[in-house]
Amino acid sequence: MVHRRWWALLLAGVILLLLSPAAAHADETAEPTDSPSSGSATQSPSESVSPTDTASDDPVVPSGPGIGITLVNSSDKSDEHPKGAPMEGVTLTVLDSSGNEVGEGVTDAEGMAFVPVEELDTYTVRLDEDTLPDGINLNGSNESQPIQMRLLTTTFVDFPIGATKGETASFGDKFVASMLSGIKFGLIVALAALGLSLIFGTTGLTNFAHGELITLGGLFTYFANRELGLSVLLAGLVAVALSAGFGWTQDRALWRPLRRRGTGLIAMMIVSIGFGLFLRSVYQYFFGSSTRSLSEYTNQERRDYGLFKLADKEVAIMLIALVAIALVCVAMAKTRMGKAMRAVSDNPALAASSGMRVDGVIRMAWILGTALSGLAGALLAVNSQVNFLMGFKLLLLVFAAVTLGGLGTIWGALFGSMVIGIMVEAGPLFGVPSSIKEVGALVVLILILLIRPQGILGRRERIG
Amino acid sequence: MDIIEILRTALSQALGPTAIVFALAAIGLNIHFGYTGLLNFGQAGFMAVGAYGLAVTVVIMDLPFWLGIGMAFLMPLLLAIVLGFPTLRLRADYLAIATIAMAEILRLIFGSVEMKESFGGSNGLTGYSKPYKDLNPYDGGLDLGIIRFSRDDLWSVTVGWTLVALGCLLVWALMRSPWGRLLRSIREDEDAVRSLGKNVFAYKMQALILGGLFGGLAGLFHALKQSSVVPSDYSTNITFFAYTALLIGGAARVLGPVVGAIIFWFLVAGLGSIFSQATEGSDPLLPTWLMDGTQASLIRFIVTGLGLMLLMIYRPQGIFGDRREIAIDGR
Numbered sequence: 001m002v003h004r005r006w007w008a009l010l011l012a013g014v015i016l017l018l019l020s021p022a023a024a025h026a027d028e029t030a031e032p033t034d035s036p037s038s039g040s041a042t043q044s045p046s047e048s049v050s051p052t053d054t055a056s057d058d059p060v061v062p063s064g065p066g067i068g069i070t071l072v073n074s075s076d077k078s079d080e081h082p083k084g085a086p087m088e089g090v091t092l093t094v095l096d097s098s099g100n101e102v103g104e105g106v107t108d109a110e111g112m113a114f115v116p117v118e119e120l121d122t123y124t125v126r127l128d129e130d131t132l133p134d135g136i137n138l139n140g141s142n143e144s145q146p147i148q149m150r151l152l153t154t155t156f157v158d159f160p161i162g163a164t165k166g167e168t169a170s171f172g173d174k175f176v177a178s179m180l181s182g183i184k185f186g187l188i189v190a191l192a193a194l195g196l197s198l199i200f201g202t203t204g205l206t207n208f209a210h211g212e213l214i215t216l217g218g219l220f221t222y223f224a225n226r227e228l229g230l231s232v233l234l235a236g237l238v239a240v241a242l243s244a245g246f247g248w249t250q251d252r253a254l255w256r257p258l259r260r261r262g263t264g265l266i267a268m269m270i271v272s273i274g275f276g277l278f279l280r281s282v283y284q285y286f287f288g289s290s291t292r293s294l295s296e297y298t299n300q301e302r303r304d305y306g307l308f309k310l311a312d313k314e315v316a317i318m319l320i321a322l323v324a325i326a327l328v329c330v331a332m333a334k335t336r337m338g339k340a341m342r343a344v345s346d347n348p349a350l351a352a353s354s355g356m357r358v359d360g361v362i363r364m365a366w367i368l369g370t371a372l373s374g375l376a377g378a379l380l381a382v383n384s385q386v387n388f389l390m391g392f393k394l395l396l397l398v399f400a401a402v403t404l405g406g407l408g409t410i411w412g413a414l415f416g417s418m419v420i421g422i423m424v425e426a427g428p429l430f431g432v433p434s435s436i437k438e439v440g441a442l443v444v445l446i447l448i449l450l451i452r453p454q455g456i457l458g459r460r461e462r463i464g
Numbered sequence: 465m466d467i468i469e470i471l472r473t474a475l476s477q478a479l480g481p482t483a484i485v486f487a488l489a490a491i492g493l494n495i496h497f498g499y500t501g502l503l504n505f506g507q508a509g510f511m512a513v514g515a516y517g518l519a520v521t522v523v524i525m526d527l528p529f530w531l532g533i534g535m536a537f538l539m540p541l542l543l544a545i546v547l548g549f550p551t552l553r554l555r556a557d558y559l560a561i562a563t564i565a566m567a568e569i570l571r572l573i574f575g576s577v578e579m580k581e582s583f584g585g586s587n588g589l590t591g592y593s594k595p596y597k598d599l600n601p602y603d604g605g606l607d608l609g610i611i612r613f614s615r616d617d618l619w620s621v622t623v624g625w626t627l628v629a630l631g632c633l634l635v636w637a638l639m640r641s642p643w644g645r646l647l648r649s650i651r652e653d654e655d656a657v658r659s660l661g662k663n664v665f666a667y668k669m670q671a672l673i674l675g676g677l678f679g680g681l682a683g684l685f686h687a688l689k690q691s692s693v694v695p696s697d698y699s700t701n702i703t704f705f706a707y708t709a710l711l712i713g714g715a716a717r718v719l720g721p722v723v724g725a726i727i728f729w730f731l732v733a734g735l736g737s738i739f740s741q742a743t744e745g746s747d748p749l750l751p752t753w754l755m756d757g758t759q760a761s762l763i764r765f766i767v768t769g770l771g772l773m774l775l776m777i778y779r780p781q782g783i784f785g786d787r788r789e790i791a792i793d794g795r
Binding site (some may be wrong): 106447 | 769
């Protein structure tokens, strides 16, 4: 595939506003402070930073200290936009000097985003390349340029950002690419959905804390990789093992006592909501609200396979997920434990009276289900980044996948996940706004409930 | 550690506008969950359409304020009908998933860049609340030492608690009527009610609409006291907090959600104040390696999560509730 490339210049005008003399800063107001630098990931080394006068066509900026960013495409100038056409819908993340996420902004129709900052620091603005309009890519030159800023003043700085404009891919190419990323996403969702389905099948519990089990896998991977210094591959294995351990622990400490007490399913569901909120806050307590990367495989070059391009890590993610799913399916169909699990989900009382240890089977379902979700979290961490909300954001999609296929059925969960994955990723091709591409999947969830509430592969009696 | 300051923060929150928002939302949930047994996890969605109903009408469509208030009631009503048709026939947990998905859909759409023209994107909408502020009869704020309200808050508190009182009166009157008894019997045994020739679906729909209207009222009140409508104010957590408030007070009791909301916000604000005091200053009470200011603000959510779990396990009926009344079960 030949790509005609030419240089386009993206200008990110950064306006630093430190207008409100906050009491805490009052004693520093006269001093110049080295502060908000920007565009570190996105600057072209060949261009120097040129301060421009406060452009009159800039829209009104919200007051308060903060960083305002205007993103324009200077290769697309017109009378209306002398500096270049504004770029809309690009996500910009502001990081402080220790790499924590301070805020996120999406450029509006004027190419303008505003991120409030609270204290003096050296800030970095990162541009999310995935949100750039089609056909525009950054050329990958990274340089950061600190700028002196004064308090109580507004400083405007232009940052030339190198950008390449690739030939806009044909619909076919885009279709293949989004199908592939949909399959990848669907496989990750499928792992989590299998976990949810196993637990639902054997216990009847709709587990609203399931998203946190996914996050746990990602956090364990991050911990083993960054803190213990293990390779990502090894860290993933450790994370799955630790997740399995957590599955056993939570059954032992929480869910089994509840079953013994005879707590109803609805009550348990509300307990799981509390448990999810608890875990989420604990994660945030220890991990912070920043988004962080693993040490390896963060930015892998995509390999050209002719019809499509995939990074090695994406191939690995799909293979690992496929193998894990296949193993679970075979185990459910062939092994004693698998048969026992299916028996318990069909009829716990009958299973118990035919001599099965229902409690042991349920414990196994918790262990396996949590481990599978942990694996999903680990793969998600390798695929993108780690955040304390990564699983919670996925929870409704997992629910949608499971409901679509039919709650409590293995094949249904798999099928539903693939549909949801492809829908989410291919949606933008068919006009779904990409910033809300998950909405399509959730709408399908509600529609499915309307037309065929038992799910496509489910049985009627389950919804009663 | 300044005990008076902690008490003042806790009391001002517990009796202030925030608690009123949750009290109204929880009254709605009480009709859904407490009386009818409907597990609506999308109350945040009802609140959002209530708030956006007002803001979009006034700010975007440039129509009069009072029409906006009307829209704030119409929108939750429509949402309840649209949502009720596919989901009310479903079992409790399916209904929970469908409603939570609906709330997320609405929040994502309201916050999306593409719909910024209609809903203001993630910055939301402002500039609709002047008629409400102009009605304020007070000249100044209130300072009783232990509890403080600004002038705006005092007006909101007056309006809010009046709404809560009227809402409670309405719920009390409805629930002792034959209609209310029918809702309870649907909660206890749907099939039995159906066998008596009642249209269970219609009654459930009426309950969903009524509770949704209270959700919309909560959103409307939130929008008025806040003077801005921001999509992140209507996240799923809001629904969960409202459930926590309801369960503290006791479901299926008229005053349960109100007392629950007051206690919930007293505890949450009190805890927040205690830990923020314990971590602030150059020589904080708690060492910084253990907890910093940001982490201190999370303690209350950790405690809320734990509290919701323990409450549901050990005292599902809350303070006032009757254990037999909330022994509902899905399977």
